[in-house]
Amino acid sequence: MNLDLHPLQGCRTLYRWQHGHLEHHLRTLHPQWGERPLTITSQDLASNASFVNYVRHHRLVDPCTGQDLELVEKSIRKVAFIGSQEARFYRARDMLRGSKHFHYPACLGVIETPWESLIFTGFARGKPPRMQAIAKQLALGIAELESLSHRYLSQQPWHKAPLFWSMDFFRPWFLLRPRFNFARCLPELERLAQSDERFNGLADSFKAFEPLLARLGRAARRSPRCISHMDYLRKNLFIDNGQLQLIDWSEVKVGRVGFDGGAYLGALFRRKDMPVFLTARQQFLDAYREALPAGFDTGEALRNLHYMFLLNALFHCLRPETIAEYQEKQRMPVLRQKYDYLLSLL
Ligand SMILES: Nc1ncnc2c1ncn2[C@@H]1O[C@H](COP(=O)(O)OP(=O)(O)OP(=O)(O)O)[C@@H](O)[C@H]1O
Ligand SMILES: [Mg+2]
Structure with a gap:
């Protein structure tokens, strides 16, 4: 049975008071297996996210049907029992x-x-895509994800409200993260200007983003909610026969329509040089405008996209690690080009 080709099925959450063995967990999820013997081979997959204990690929034969099963187990540590x-x-x-x-x-x-928390999913096959080559496909996928999840969130009963409230992007436990506060990086840019005059005066110019981001943030907060994946990286996508599979919801939030486009373009801006970024950006925006269902206000979605793009791009381009990396690779003119682009958006 090829689990990754299955349509989405109800995903049950089961509660246990004790640690258990993998075999025990798998039997709990497949009660039809009873006590039939299982042979499981497991392999660790590379993972980096904080709080992730491990991600493992398990292979076994379904004892009832005799078919091969491949699944992935992701173990995420809790802090103070909070999932x-x-x-x-x-x-x-x-x-x-x-x-x-x-x-x-x-x-x-x-x-x-x-x-x-142990999350068991099917194993996805395929290759990691070239991120600039899938701009259009991502635009269609993101517009669909935003529209499906917006509909779902607006139909939720009141008792689910605390769950979605706690996942909202605008909660202080997300907003206070360094990655959403680029201004902390500006002292480093000032220091850089002392040794490299190409960067003179830039820190002051970047400060003007603070009131702009505050304004965009206030407007975004009042706009339509949806689920935002927020982590469009190569390692979280698989392309197989033209089909795009998306995994890794470790950055998921209750966001706002447009946020995911901004997260994708922010990640692309960070990794690619300007010409590649600008071409993919145009392709993404054209397809996204077209794909966004009529119920959403396109201007509002694009404003939110701009907000999330700026939050991501400013932080990643200004952080000391990025400056050090460009210095080491002697690519400071490229970094300066990126700064000029960002400042042109003021
Ligand atoms: N369902 C799956 N099918 C195939 N491979 C998977 C699957 N889930 C995870 N992987 C592999 O394991 C890696 C780590 O999983 P995941 O991205 O969920 O964990 P993470 O700790 O959030 O990782 P990171 O921070 O490195 O993105 C993925 O990059 C992917 O290569
Ligand atoms: Mg990942």
């Missing part, structure tokens, strides 16, 4: 049912213990 965003998102993953542009590995179930 991760990702595990919370899986409780509502049914919202993605009916998605045509993005495909998602089937969710087999989530097991919650007081110490960790």
Whole structure:
């Protein structure tokens, strides 16, 4: 059985008071297996996110049907018994049912213990895409994700409100993260200007983004809510026969329409030189404008996209690690070009 080709199915969350063995968990998720013997081979997959204990690929034979099963187990540590965003998102993953542009590995179930969340999904096949080459496909997928999740969130009963409230982008536990506060990086830019006159006066110019971002943030806060994945990186996407599969919801938020486009373009801006970025940006925006359902205000979505793009791009281009990297590779003129582009958006 190829789990990743299954349509989205109800993803159950089960609660356990104790750590258990993998085999025990798998039997819990597949009660039809009873006590039939299982042989499982497992392999660790590379993962970096904080709070992730491990990500593992398991292979076994379904003892009832004799078919090969491949699945992925992601273990996420809890802090003070509080579960991760990702595990919370899986409780509502049914919202993605009916998605045509993005495909998602089937969710087999989530097991919650007081110490960790174990998320079991199907194993996705395919190659990591070239991010600039899938701008149009991403635009269609993102517009669809935003529209499906917006509809879902607006139909939720009141008792689910605390769950979505806690996942909202505008909560202080997200907003206070360094990555959304580029101004902390400006002293480093001032220091750079002392040794490299090409960067003279730029820190002052960048300060003008603070009131602009505050304004964009206030407007975004009042705009339509949706689920935003926020982590469009090569390693989180698989392309197989033209189909795009999206994984890794560790950055998921209740965001606003437009945020995911800004997150994608921000990540692309960080990694690519200007010509590649500008071409992909145009392709993305053209396709996204076209794909956004009539119920959304395009101007509002693009303003939110701009907000999220600026938050990401400013932080990544100004942080000391980025400056050091460009210095080391002797690419400071390229960095200066990126700064000029950002400042042209003021
Ligand atoms: N369902 C899946 N199918 C195939 N491979 C997967 C799947 N889930 C995870 N992986 C592989 O494991 C890696 C880590 O998983 P994931 O991205 O969920 O964890 P993470 O800790 O958030 O990682 P990172 O911060 O490095 O993105 C992925 O980049 C991917 O290569
Ligand atoms: Mg990942």
